[in-house]
Amino acid sequence: MSAEQSSTQPDPNANPAPSPADAPAREGNQLARSLSASMGANMRRTANGDVDILHAIGGWRGLVESSLPAVAFLVLFTVTKELNLSLIAALAAAGVFTLIRLVQGSKLVSALTGLVGVAICAFAAYRTGNASDYFVVGFWTNGVYILAYLLSMLVRWPLMGLIFAVIRGEALSWRQNPVRLRQYMLATWIITVLMMLRLAVQVPLYFANNVEALGATRLIMGLPLYALGVWLAWRVSAPEEALNTEAPDAEEAEAAEVAAESEGSEGAENPEGSEGSEDYEGSGNR
Numbered sequence: 001m002s003a004e005q006s007s008t009q010p011d012p013n014a015n016p017a018p019s020p021a022d023a024p025a026r027e028g029n030q031l032a033r034s035l036s037a038s039m040g041a042n043m044r045r046t047a048n049g050d051v052d053i054l055h056a057i058g059g060w061r062g063l064v065e066s067s068l069p070a071v072a073f074l075v076l077f078t079v080t081k082e083l084n085l086s087l088i089a090a091l092a093a094a095g096v097f098t099l100i101r102l103v104q105g106s107k108l109v110s111a112l113t114g115l116v117g118v119a120i121c122a123f124a125a126y127r128t129g130n131a132s133d134y135f136v137v138g139f140w141t142n143g144v145y146i147l148a149y150l151l152s153m154l155v156r157w158p159l160m161g162l163i164f165a166v167i168r169g170e171a172l173s174w175r176q177n178p179v180r181l182r183q184y185m186l187a188t189w190i191i192t193v194l195m196m197l198r199l200a201v202q203v204p205l206y207f208a209n210n211v212e213a214l215g216a217t218r219l220i221m222g223l224p225l226y227a228l229g230v231w232l233a234w235r236v237s238a239p240e241e242a243l244n245t246e247a248p249d250a251e252e253a254e255a256a257e258v259a260a261e262s263e264g265s266e267g268a269e270n271p272e273g274s275e276g277s278e279d280y281e282g283s284g285n286r
Helices: 003-008 018-044 059-080 083-103 108-128 131-154 159-168 178-207 211-220 223-236 240-246 248-285
Strands: none
Touching: 018 178, 059 083, 059 108, 059 131, 059 223, 083 108, 083 131, 108 131, 108 240, 108 248, 131 159, 131 211, 159 178, 159 223, 178 211
16 A cells, blocks of 8 residues: 555544534533533532532521521511511611622622512512512522423433532533432432422412511521532432542451451461470470
């Protein structure tokens, strides 16, 4: 074969050119990577490798900022039964946090997010004159999240897989592993069921117009319940090698103990044998 002919032969080791038919799959993977990076931005791991629950809910600051306006509304309405005063208190609390963020140099969008959310809730209650409607926006938000989680599992792209894979360094490789896919499906179901539980508890209280109980359950089943769900989802979706890292120390200690016992038993036999041989040799010499 001539040099010209050999140069025209395809290299079997070369990567094949991407097929146009694979373009939708590549675009879908790229979208999934972008979505995964965006949703996983609020997640990080602690020094011991667990998910940082406090960081996932926005830290202590995020916990206070998300809870205090609702607490102010609930306490004032319970004491005074004055809807307008209670709404003003909630807006004032959210406004203070917004000003603090702006003074500290936070971006305008992130600083206004909490205030806008409280303003929407306050408008819903003010428009109807019903204090329970302050919490109705949360029902719709919760429902949207439930639908998103269910849809992600239906198309076998569970959202908790996209979120956790970022901080675990798995990229999208977990989708090719049936075991990892099932684990992330279970993790996503955990979050979904907890959100369904919120609605199952709070919606009847809303229709009963029990503002105090509704507000209390809203606070308890808000970030604290979400934090519990994230922790459970992280644990059930842990790779097998991560679960086995807790056992090596105990296994190594047990192996060392067995080895020590084995050496001890051999050492106990050898001295007797050596003494016997020495006595035998001595008697022969004598």
